[in-house]
């Protein structure tokens with residue numbers, strides 16, 4: 139651990155320092171994508187915003203009915219990126235349909251050509267975590283099962299004494315190319331009650347910071363680190379997924395003792411052009427903010443976490459029914475599960491892999507874009 143000195147840069151290796159320099163290098167603004175425009179093709183379907191900041195629900199639309207309509211799926215991607223998370227009820231989309239949907243959401247909204255669907259390092263078919271509804275093994279589908287998770291995280295389920303706020307995260311920020319769209323279908327909701335998921339807006343978290351400090355945050359980078367997969371695999375006798383995880387740059391470094399990458403602290407969402415605070419809350423727990431002292435790193439991480447966790451007016455909570463689907467934009471929201479139930483809960487998640495996170499100095503905050511300062 140580095141001493142709390144003003145001279146200490148917590149970017150702790152020459153390679154990492156070089157990476158920080160590369161990441162923060164000025165790039166001509168013309169090289170950044172332009173925000174996409176919503177065409178209005180989904181207006182015909184009944185919908186409502188769940189809060190003023192985050193969340194929209196289409197209570198009657200069947201996603202299977204629009205899956206082949208690229209204009210509507212593109213508009214859906216834009217809607218998800220603007221609203222953070224979108225909800226659909228009683229869906230008949232199969233797991234293979236979830237894959238088609240996730241891939242189209244990424245591609246039709248300008249995602250990288252070379253990217254595919256995410257393959258989780260540990261939640262792969264060899265551990266029976268990736269399996270479709272017909273029992274077929276598929277590393278691009280993650281089974282999220284309460285029965286499995288109760289085995290791993292005994293202290294986090296039921297009558298827990300662990301702080302639930304420790305679960306806030308953004309998916310897979312330890313990757314060079316993290317995911318853009320997450321598609322999540324609950325096929326078995328708890329028969330008792332509970333098991334809600336909560337999302338929080340990283341656009342709005344950025345807008346809660348003062349203009350003075352926004353400028354500082356704009357210039358910072360953070361090192362995201364996941365030190366657990368190698369040890370979990372070793373201790374549990376698991377095998378990590380082989381080959382790229384949804385993008386050629388997302389590969390296992392066998393010599394590394396952690397999955398580690400440097401991202402901008404403020405990230406521009408290419409679909410909306412809006413800035414979001416890209417900490418992933420607890421996704422940065424084992425990482426650090428670069429170029430600051432160790433004490434400043436602690437203070438900043440606590441402050442950024444507080445923005446998400448203690449502002450319930452930038453959150454939206456979803457109660458799941460059987461076959462409900464949520465789609466969210468991992469670039470601009472964080473989420474947390476609620477482990478307050480005793481029944482069974484089974485879900486499938488498919489995620490598409492997005493661009494390398496970047497900061498466009500000409501991008502604006504959500505409030506600026508909507509003129510609601």
Ligand SMILES: [Fe+2]
Pocket residue numbers: 307308309473
């Ligand atoms: Fe997650």
